[in-house]
Amino acid sequence: MADKKILYGDLLRRCLPLALWPAADRTAWDSLFVEGDILDGTVGPGAFWKPTTQINYRQSYGRWLTFVIGQGLLANNQEAPWKRVTPERVAAYLAQLVEQDMSSWTIWGRMAGLLCLIEAMAPKEDFGWLRRIVRYYERQTVDRRKKAPRLQPSHIMLDWALRHIENAQHRAVQHVGDRAYRNALIIGLLSCCPVRLANLTMIEIDRHLVRLSTGYVLRFAPNETKTGHLFSAPLSRELTAPLDQYISVVRPRLLKGPSHARLWVSERGTPMSGRTIHEAVTVTTEVAFGRSINLHLFRDCAATFVALEDPEHIGIVSPLLGHVDPRAAERHYIEANQIVAGRRLRSSVAQARKILPPSKGKINK
Incomplete structure (x- = not known):
């Protein structure tokens, strides 16, 4: 087991390196990348993950292990990794992330990575409760960012x-x-x-x-x-x-x-x-x-611009952004229509106010 002393201080925020993972966790990680045979279903679920995906999942899970070890929750090196992921422990983990002033975006990323990896390790286990937590933080992220x-x-x-x-x-x-x-x-x-x-x-x-x-x-x-x-x-x-x-x-x-x-x-x-x-x-x-404007927002800017200025060619958005699912373009088209509707409403309100008679008396507060 990794020495808990390495987790104290600022290191408490860090992701536990793979070399320091408990034996059971390293074994579970390695099993995800078994080459096997795609025809008989023996290929590991992570065999086709891109290197960046592997890094994201490994870091998210390493941050979870930092919490588990730091809290003394690691019973032994052979405990099944998914057995440690319980609602009570995840609640305590979330509280720690919030206490460290992490943004909702970072918390969502850590939780999403943990969910994806633990579901890959234990596909027969039910982690619907964790999926709901991830969806909640995803909504929080969208709301707080206020992209428009x-x-x-x-x-x-x-x-x-x-x-x-x-x-x-x-x-x-x-x-x-x-x-x-x-x-x-x-x-x-x-x-x-x-x-x-x-x-x-x-x-x-x-x-x-x-x-x-x-x-x-x-x-x-x-x-x-x-x-x-x-x-x-x-x-x-x-x-x-x-x-x-x-x-x-x-x-x-x-x-x-x-x-x-x-x-x-x-x-x-x-x-x-x-x-x-x-x-x-x-x-x-x-x-x-x-x-x-971050890198991802440039993609939203381009999609919204096409939807507003050239809606007849909204179909170019998916290939422009490298999307496979055309519903991504449809979402920007809907958002653009909402923006247009908002512009028209503001214009109508402004025009209507011009013909209002002068106000008589004070407005009751």
């Missing part, structure tokens, strides 16, 4: 990006201008091609970003996308010249060491990590539009 006020029309964001790309070239301090140019270019790319963070991070020149005579195309192989489908989309022609300038002039200045193929380069000359890109995007958009 943060959405920006795609053409507005592209226009902002192009103007700031131009301004960045005239900054007095070159490295500040190069960083501003790069960040504005990322915003411009996302405004017309809102790819997921993992794909945005991995972009390599001449592999994912390909220069054609008509402009640039962004391509990802099936094994590089979340859905497992090929993704290929042309970028706005207005980004062609800025991308040419970035690749030939700005990017080489950002490189301070050995060259690499990754498109986005940090101030240290290394490939930008997903976290660094996320911070650059959220900070830049907060300054630009008054509210931060």
